[in-house]
Amino acid sequence: MEEKVKKRRSRIRIMQALMFGIIMFLFFQVEDFVEVIFTKGDVYEIRREMPLGVTNGQEINVLYINGENYGDADVNEYMLLDENGETDLKYCALMHQAKGLSYSILLGAMLIVAIVIANSAIDASPFTHKNANRIRLIGVLQFALAIVPGLVRFLMCFFKFQYSNAELDVNGFYMFAIAFAIMTLAQVFDYGVKLQEDIDSIA
Amino acid sequence: MIIIRLDRVMADRKISLNELAEKVGMTNVNLSNLKTGKMKGIRFETLDAICKVLDCQPGDLMEYKS
Helix, strand or coil, X not given: CHHXXXXXXXXXXXXXXXXXXXXXXXXXXXHHHHHHHHCCHHHEEEEEECCCCCCCCCCEXXXXXXXXXXXXXXXXXXXCCCCCCCCCHHXXXXXXXXXXXXXXXXXXXXHHHHHHHHHHCCCXXXXXXXXXXXXXXXXXXXXXXXXXXXXXXXXXXHHHXXXXXXXXXXXXXXXXXXXXXXXXXXXXXXXXXXXXXXXXXXX | CXXXXXXXXXXXXXXXXXXXXXXXXXXXXXXXXXXXXXXXXCCHHHHHHHHHHHCCCHHHHEEECC
């Protein structure tokens, strides 16, 4: 009995630690986003460089902020021009961060709901109305994951540069398929709840 | 309609809900629900255990009324 209680407590602690980790990750993502907002525009720079170890003359665009390397810069993300024919690297970085942040928030929310479901199923049956609704919520968040980050980038780009593009690629269809599968699972869970209620009503 | 007469047999045998639940291996909640007719059914295994503890017949525990 004591072992069971110990095991249960350790599982709860692991889940609490996971939740804390997700929340801290989201916090740091928000911190990065806020940092970009308050950084001056003139510290952003795109340099053409040869990657390390490459000798064939291949060059890539690299984003530098305050002289620090911040990784590869996609030309479609950072070379957009406004109506005056000028680029705004800070706004491009903000767009990139905003897209990443919206991905992180939605993914984090999905993981937290999944942890709550797993937590509720430690000592009791997982087939409850609340869990069925939580699975439905994960499906909705998955749909949002397929749409929102792209939409955020699209709108921010359109607002500043009077131009924007969006594409529905295989990844988008894949996310929609996953969302559909999750919603179907929620329906299966609804049936599981009915079965559970039937079993619980038999002594 | 099946009416559960478990409370009568329990009173005759002078056994409490907690004691019966412990001997049968059920939770108090489930046994209380059974006693008050909130359950939709009963397993033979449970019926067997209750009859053993209360030393009665299954027919003593339930009654049919149309």
